[in-house]
Amino acid sequence: MAERQLTNSGKRAGSGRAARLMDTFRTQLWPVPALAVAVSVALGFMLPALDAAVDDEVPDSVAILLFSGGPEAARSVLQAISGSLITVTSLTFSLTVVTLQLASSQFSPRLLRTFTADRFVHATLALFLAAFAFALTVLRSVRSESSGQTSFVPEISVTIAYVLAIASVMGLVLFLAHLTREIRVETMMRRVSAETQATIDRVFPEDRPDVATGEFPGQDAGTRIVRSKSGFLTSIDAGALVQAAVDSGAVIRVDREPGSSLVHGVPFATAWPVGIQSPITGEAWDKLEAAANAAVLTGTERTNVQDVGFGFRQLVDVAARALSPGINDPTTAVHVLGHLSALLCQLAHRRPGPIQLTDDEGVVRVILAMPSFGDLLELVMAQPRLYGKADPAVAERLLELLQDLSWCDSDGRYRKEILDQVNRMREAVSAGTYPPADRQRLLALARRLDGKPQEAGPPPR
Numbered sequence: 001m002a003e004r005q006l007t008n009s010g011k012r013a014g015s016g017r018a019a020r021l022m023d024t025f026r027t028q029l030w031p032v033p034a035l036a037v038a039v040s041v042a043l044g045f046m047l048p049a050l051d052a053a054v055d056d057e058v059p060d061s062v063a064i065l066l067f068s069g070g071p072e073a074a075r076s077v078l079q080a081i082s083g084s085l086i087t088v089t090s091l092t093f094s095l096t097v098v099t100l101q102l103a104s105s106q107f108s109p110r111l112l113r114t115f116t117a118d119r120f121v122h123a124t125l126a127l128f129l130a131a132f133a134f135a136l137t138v139l140r141s142v143r144s145e146s147s148g149q150t151s152f153v154p155e156i157s158v159t160i161a162y163v164l165a166i167a168s169v170m171g172l173v174l175f176l177a178h179l180t181r182e183i184r185v186e187t188m189m190r191r192v193s194a195e196t197q198a199t200i201d202r203v204f205p206e207d208r209p210d211v212a213t214g215e216f217p218g219q220d221a222g223t224r225i226v227r228s229k230s231g232f233l234t235s236i237d238a239g240a241l242v243q244a245a246v247d248s249g250a251v252i253r254v255d256r257e258p259g260s261s262l263v264h265g266v267p268f269a270t271a272w273p274v275g276i277q278s279p280i281t282g283e284a285w286d287k288l289e290a291a292a293n294a295a296v297l298t299g300t301e302r303t304n305v306q307d308v309g310f311g312f313r314q315l316v317d318v319a320a321r322a323l324s325p326g327i328n329d330p331t332t333a334v335h336v337l338g339h340l341s342a343l344l345c346q347l348a349h350r351r352p353g354p355i356q357l358t359d360d361e362g363v364v365r366v367i368l369a370m371p372s373f374g375d376l377l378e379l380v381m382a383q384p385r386l387y388g389k390a391d392p393a394v395a396e397r398l399l400e401l402l403q404d405l406s407w408c409d410s411d412g413r414y415r416k417e418i419l420d421q422v423n424r425m426r427e428a429v430s431a432g433t434y435p436p437a438d439r440q441r442l443l444a445l446a447r448r449l450d451g452k453p454q455e456a457g458p459p460p461r
Contacts, residue, residue, distance in 0.1 A: 023305050027117040029096070029125065036126035037133045044137025044157070051154035058155075067158040071144035074153045078139040081165045085132040088172055092128060095176075096121055099183055106327070107188060108317035110310075113301070114191055118182065124175045131164035185332055189315065193339045196311025197346065199304045203370065204350040211356050216251060216272075216364070223280070224267035225252075225289050231298030233260045233268075235305040236368060242357050244291030245365040248284055249274055252292055253367040259307040262298055269296070274363065308352070309371050312379050315340055323387040323394065330391045333384060337394075340380045341401040345408040347373060374417040377405070381421050389428045392438040399425055399445045406449060422449045 025031050058066070067074065096115075103111045115121075138157040145151045181187055233256055245252045254269045262268050269292055273280055280288060302310045315336050322332035352373050357366040371379075381398060388394030402425070405418050426446045429439060 023303050027113045027303075029116055029122065032122040033126045033129045036130040040130040040134040041137050043160075044134045044141075047157040047160065048138060048141035048154040051156045052152065055155070063155075065159070066155040067153070067162065068155070069153070071142050071151050071153055074142045074158050075139065077158060078135045078142070078161060081135040081161055082132050082139065085128050085135070085165065085168055088168065089125065089128040089132065092124060092172070092175060095179060096125075099179060102183060103188070106321070107185065108314060108321055110302070110314050110317055111188060111192070113303070114188065114195070114314070115182065120175070120178050124171050124178075127164070127171045128168050131161070131168050134164060135161040185318070186335065189318065189336060189339050192311055192314050193343060195304050196308070196315075196343055199306070199308050199311060200343070200347060200350065203306055203308050203355075204347070204352050206350065208351045210351055211354060216367075219251070219253070219270070219272050221279070222253070222270040222272035223285070225269040225271055225292050227262045227264055227266055227268045227296075228290075228293045229262070229298055230264045231262060231300060232302050233258050233262055233296060234299040234303045234307065235297045237295040237297065238357055238366060238368070240295040241292065241366050242359060244288055244295065245271075246359050247291075248280055248288040250280055250288060251365055251367070252288075253369075254296065255369055257307075257309070257369045257371055258305075259302045259309050259313075262296070274365075309376060309379060312340065312343065312376055315343075316380060316383055320383045320387055323384070323391070330388065330394050333388055333391075333394055334397045337380075337384060337397045337401055341404045344373075344377060344380060344401070344405055347376065348405055348408040348414060352376070373414045374420075377414075377417055377421060381424070385425065385428055389432050392434055392442065395425070395429055395432070395434075395442055396445065399442060399449065402449055403445070419450070422446055 067077070069077070100112055100115055103115050134157075138154060138161055141152070141154055141157070143149050143152040235258065236254060241252060241254075248271075250271045250273055252269055252271045256262060256268045260268075271280065271288060271292070302313075304310055319333040319336040319340075321327060322329040322336070353370055355368040355370055356364050357368070359365045380401070384394060385398055388398070399422075402418055402421055405414070409415060409418065426443065429442045429446065432439070434442065
């Protein structure tokens with residue numbers, strides 16, 4: 001049965017453009033600080049005007065809390081705040097860059113998006129820059145009698161600048177504590193796992209029905225759609241794609257999964273007419289090809305918007321890097337496999353694979369390629385099996401991962417894929433240079449997985 005979840009125009013995954021825009025905004029360091037600077041500059045112009053308007057009307061109970069110095073003292077305070085905060089901001093940015101370099105070299109360069117999306121870092125930089133910009137803007141409004149005008153000290157504005165400075169000091173302390181926590185591999189794995197789970201929930205929701213994968217009439221005579229722009233497939237505007245198929249009387253099948261590398265001039269999709277209609281040619285084909293290219297969005301790097309495999313790739317990269325001779329940290333690899341096991345067990349209760357989108361009349365119009373359970377399982381197993389085959393602890397955790405999946409796959413839907421990985425692990429263990437006791441223990445665990453799913457999994461608690 002084809003999916004109907006994306007047929008309502010207001011609820012289509014066609015929000016792919018909006019989702020990609022939000023993802024770009026979320027993973028950049030500059031948008032939130034830039035917005036904070038703009039707001040603080042505006043307040044730096046407006047609050048002194050408010051000061052001038054209510055200067056003589058402030059109650060004594062409030063005035064005692066405000067800045068009470070003269071113009072020179074106000075200038076000294078504002079200059080000290082602005083000068084120190086720009087230094088603190090430079091220090092904060094330097095520490096952030098060092099953290100990014102550490103994440104790239106120690107874990108994986110594909111984890112930089114996870115660190116740059118940290119809202120605490122965004123908020124800290126925004127606070128420092130806002131306080132600096134506000135103090136500098138208010139400084140221009142302080143006047144003394146020597147300038148030929150009536151002296152003016154914006155007491156409310158200077159007080160707010162002082163409060164922002166104190167908040168910035170506290171923010172620096174909290175930022176340092178946060179940074180030491182963020183560079184821990186466990187924190188990073190937890191964040192990537194949470195992002196991947198959110199992507200799974202978006203792409204493969206729990207109520208997703210089974211999708212028939214049979215042949216469609218006319219698809220053998222389909223025409224390939226050529227890509228007009230290179231880049232990684234980040235998301236698909238399903239609403240626009242369905243509309244293009246309806247307008248041209250066609251069925252469109254996107255043959256590349258999110259995360260794939262699309263190349264200009266290389267086919268990425270196939271289209272064929274619905275039913276027994278004549279082939280699409282001429283101007284109608286040109287419009288269909290242009291609409292399909294516009295609906296398939298690309299970028300310079302993979303994202304979590306619709307790319308389920310990206311989170312798995314990030315975690316596998318950490319495990320592979322931990323197993324490299326230069327780092328040699330199998331314990332981290334074992335911990336990563338624990339997170340991957342939890343994600344795959346969640347996926348075992350879903351219906352991964354291609355997505356079929358229908359029009360308002362229930363006719364299948366778009367078929368989106370999505371990774372299957374077997375694809376993701378192979379992604380998780382391949383590199384850790386290759387690079388960790390010399391370590392009994394890593395091999396045992398890989399077999400335990402398959403054991404966990406056998407237990408979660410209670411109806412045997414993915415039994416074939418699991419047994420295929422068991423056989424590959426058995427071959428790797430047989431070819432490995434393990435002590436005899438370790439080899440026998442690993443092979444015994446593999447033999448246990450050959451039994452019924454209920455026997456392969458852990459015993460009930």
